[in-house]
Amino acid sequence: MSADASRDSDTPVPGPLSHLTVLDLSRILAGPWTTQILADLGARVIKVESLTGDDTRRWGPPFLTREADDDGVEASDAAYFTCCNRNKESVCVDFSRPEGAELVRKLARSADILVENFKVGGLKKYGLDYASLRKENPRLVYCSITGFGQTGPYASRAGYDFLIQGMGGLMSITGQPETETQRAEPLKTGVAITDEFTGMYAATSILAAIASREQTGEGQHIDCSLFDCQVAMLANQGSNWLVGKRTPKPMGNNHPNLVPYRAYPVQDGHVIIACGNDRQFRSLCDVLELTAVARDPRFLTNADRVDNRDLLEDRLEDRLAHFSRERIISLLETAGVPCGPINTIPEVFDDPQVIARDMVVPMKRSDGYEIPTVAYPAKFSATPAAYRSAPPNLGASTRALLQDELHMDKSTIEALIQSGVVA
16 A cells, blocks of 8 residues: 555545544644644544634735635735644634633543643633643543743743744754854744644654553643753754763854765855765765875764864865766765755755655645645555645634534524624
């Protein structure tokens, strides 16, 4: 069976999480990223939004657009919203109202997982905190995503990705190095990577808690913070400090522990060359006809090359300046040296590897609007990710859920809509 059987067949294989229901009370990115992972793997995700919707529906331009009768173009949801809300049912409930909070509590009684990213203690006044819901559903796995966690001196602070990139050390090692004449400005990454990795840590933790529930029959509370996840993501840079007491600094495209491993200028742009071992370095020297450099005792091992970084880099730059990007990539690929171009985003989506791996998934929303989305990246041999529904219109599933899940009659639903409890 192909890894894309879920797209190719009229009867898709049930996802590995198709037995689970997720109540998603999160918004922006980290929480929705978590729940889209679960949704792509088959879980049913009920996205509970305020009557004005997830903030990212308005984080544009660009916006999804459709033709209007006289005005040319009418704006709808922002593209940002579509990146992390596929395969979800949108239900609008104002749970600041007692009637709305009760509706969410009813949904939580039959849910397997709840994900929220409110401030610490923010849901307690609505009876939607873990302690309250656990009494009614002890099997519930409840994941709270916050800036700084449920405990500690910063617990009450709001946290956004940009802020956490700074406080968590990432911005201290990102960007160009300082020189004697110019102080480098700290830089964040080009996407909200702390939010995204927090979503991945949260999804992994939720699945671990589900596995534990299979053994114990009990759910649990998961406290997942952006700050903790960013500290964990420091990886080798964190270890460089903890083990060697070396304070990492911005190095541009240089690697603190490997040489050569950076972007090099060539005749028509830049090429990334990433030598992870001594054999690859020798192969690079062969291609560049730098036999003496390959044999030089100052460059024999990676540790030698790190110690003599500047001297080696000057020699490599001199030789690489004689090559075009296409030519050097071709030669290095043949020699088994990891290398590649620096693609723009349009070039990424035109890349034959991206196309061959089916990394763009077009989806059609209930109103007929087609939304291109990015595929779940892992390929399963038996239970592939499924793409069941496009990022939803605001409140698209409210009526159906109240009627089919909570067994409300039409007059009761209309009364809730008229009173502004749901939309």
